Amino acid sequence: MNAPVCAVAKPLPEWRRFRFPQSLYKYAVALATLGFLAWSLDVLRIDVERLPGILGRMFEVLSDRYWPPHVHHVLESAYIDAVIDTFQMSYVATILGLLIAMPLAWFGSFNMTPSRRFLYPAARLIVMACRSIHEMIWIILLVAIIGFGMLPGTLAMTLFCVGFAGKLLAEAVEAIRKGPVEAVRASGANKLQVFVFAVLPQVRVAWTGIAIYTWDVVFRAATVVGFFGAGGMGHFLRESVQRVESQQVAAIVLSIVLIVFVAELLSAWIRNSISRAIG
Amino acid sequence: MPAILEVQDLRVSYTAGREVLKGINFTVDADDFLAIIGPSGSGKSTLIRCVNRLVEPSGGQILFEGRDLLKLGESKMRAERRNIGMIFQEFNLIERLSVIDNVLTGRLGYTGTWRSLFRAFSKDDIRNAVRLLDRVGLIEHLDKRADQLSGGQRQRVGIARALIQNPKMLLVDEPTSSLDPKIAREVMTLIREIAREFNVPVLCNIHDVDLALEFCSRVIGLQEGTKRFDGPPSEIDKHVLADIYSMEVL
Numbered sequence: 359m360n361a362p363v364c365a366v367a368k369p370l371p372e373w374r375r376f377r378f379p380q381s382l383y384k385y386a387v388a389l390a391t392l393g394f395l396a397w398s399l400d401v402l403r404i405d406v407e408r409l410p411g412i413l414g415r416m417f418e419v420l421s422d423r424y425w426p427p428h429v430h431h432v433l434e435s436a437y438i439d440a441v442i443d444t445f446q447m448s449y450v451a452t453i454l455g456l457l458i459a460m461p462l463a464w465f466g467s468f469n470m471t472p473s474r475r476f477l478y479p480a481a482r483l484i485v486m487a488c489r490s491i492h493e494m495i496w497i498i499l500l501v502a503i504i505g506f507g508m509l510p511g512t513l514a515m516t517l518f519c520v521g522f523a524g525k526l527l528a529e530a531v532e533a534i535r536k537g538p539v540e541a542v543r544a545s546g547a548n549k550l551q552v553f554v555f556a557v558l559p560q561v562r563v564a565w566t567g568i569a570i571y572t573w574d575v576v577f578r579a580a581t582v583v584g585f586f587g588a589g590g591m592g593h594f595l596r597e598s599v600q601r602v603e604s605q606q607v608a609a610i611v612l613s614i615v616l617i618v619f620v621a622e623l624l625s626a627w628i629r630n631s632i633s634r635a636i637g
Numbered sequence: 638m639p640a641i642l643e644v645q646d647l648r649v650s651y652t653a654g655r656e657v658l659k660g661i662n663f664t665v666d667a668d669d670f671l672a673i674i675g676p677s678g679s680g681k682s683t684l685i686r687c688v689n690r691l692v693e694p695s696g697g698q699i700l701f702e703g704r705d706l707l708k709l710g711e712s713k714m715r716a717e718r719r720n721i722g723m724i725f726q727e728f729n730l731i732e733r734l735s736v737i738d739n740v741l742t743g744r745l746g747y748t749g750t751w752r753s754l755f756r757a758f759s760k761d762d763i764r765n766a767v768r769l770l771d772r773v774g775l776i777e778h779l780d781k782r783a784d785q786l787s788g789g790q791r792q793r794v795g796i797a798r799a800l801i802q803n804p805k806m807l808l809v810d811e812p813t814s815s816l817d818p819k820i821a822r823e824v825m826t827l828i829r830e831i832a833r834e835f836n837v838p839v840l841c842n843i844h845d846v847d848l849a850l851e852f853c854s855r856v857i858g859l860q861e862g863t864k865r866f867d868g869p870p871s872e873i874d875k876h877v878l879a880d881i882y883s884m885e886v887l
Contacts, residue, residue: 555753
């Protein structure tokens with residue numbers, strides 16, 4: 359006969375994955391989530407039975423009113439000028455926004471900020487303020503203050519860019535290796551020198567990627583800011599919508615989809631080739 | 638020989654009430670190659686980082702050529718750091734910069750902010766960087782990116798970076814623990830050679846007792862933040878090691 363594995367009969371604790379208080383919390387959370395969903399559906403009067411019919415109706419409306427799109431409308435030089443305007447607006451806003459966001463990312467990164475007591479909270483506050491106000495609200499505000507045109511659109515996109523890129527850039531700084539920072543500090547370098555020599559080389563690739571991605575997102579937003587009076591192609595969208603020129607609207611929406619799609623492909627391709635070249 | 642560094646009653650606590658260093662006293666003379674040995678967590682690395690204030694001590698005095706470093710303001714301390722070269726365990730090179738740019742970062746303390754933003758180091762600095770890289774045997778790798786080098790080569794870049802500061806003392810933090818035994822001895826040999834050549838004392842943190850005994854002129858034994866031994870390698874025997882490491886050494 360084999361010897362028993364446990365020679366001494368010691369009482370072993372019984373192990374269960376969920377024990378009393380934890381299991382209660384778990385089920386309470388699940389119940390609350392589902393309960394809130396049911397309540398919201400009830401309040402919103404979402405009639406689940408009508409949902410399948412929507413696709414059919416959508417097709418009907420599209421084919422009746424929006425088809426065929428007036429493609430020649432988006433090929434007119436006025437519209438093409440507006441596309442170029444939009445591109446320039448997003449470009450200027452991205453560059454301005456990044457120039458503001460880069461120092462804010464330095465000040466607002468917990469590990470590298472020159473002053474944890476003042477600059478860090480100040481930079482975080484500015485970035486958060488830019489983020490917490492939606493870009494469309496910035497536009498409505500700025501159009502109200504400085505009137506119609508490209509300027510409010512560019513400014514609003516700049517603020518959006520600061521909020522968007524400021525956070526991502528700072529997160530990249532917070533992920534660096536500490537060793538090179540220590541080495542450069544040990545040589546007697548000042549804080550700006552430490553940032554330029556120990557931090558920038560480490561975040562160069564990430565920051566370039568973030569910059570291009572930011573442009574891509576800013577450009578997408580810029581295609582519709584004209585709807586609120588801030589210049590660019592969105593302005594044409596608004597005019598066509600107001601005149602109920604549905605086939606023009608269709609052409610404009612299609613052109614926006616296409617241009618944004620191309621911009622995204624372009625940005626992804628540039629990001630990839632850059633990270634391959636300097637990664 | 639006059640002492641270049643005099644550490645008195647040095648105390649560090651990262652969290653209030655728990656001291657990592659509990660009142661350390663020692664001196665480094667101008668011709669010393671001083672090793673600090675001790676078990677992991679004994680405070681070796683903290684001790685060495687206090688000297689150039691990468692770690693902020695909570696009490697005591699650090700007299701460097703008679704000046705108390707702990708009393709200096711930020712910009713004066715930066716100026717002092719130029720006199721103290723440091724070599725690191727993980728080399729701490731900036732991997733995406735070239736070998737020569739890594740060495741030139743050792744001159745940042747002497748270079749104005751505007752010039753350094755454009756990496757406009759002086760002609761003398763550049764000549765010096767090339768000369769030092771030749772001295773450590775890396776003259777063919779000037780333009781390579783630091784992350785293309787092997788471990789031993791990277792540590793040589795680290796040594797050149799410390800030397801270009803024109804230091805009056807070298808702090809060396811576990812220079813060999815990221816290297817294999819053969820490369821480790823080569824690096825220690827190189828550090829000993831340059832210490833003589835450039836006439837700088839070395840304060841070196843090292844966990845490998847055999848290397849410490851072979852290369853160093855004096856040894857300090859640290860255990861849980863207190864000094865247990867201070868003397869020449871010849872005085873270190875089984876009992877001393879047993880005391881420092883609080884274990885039976887076979």
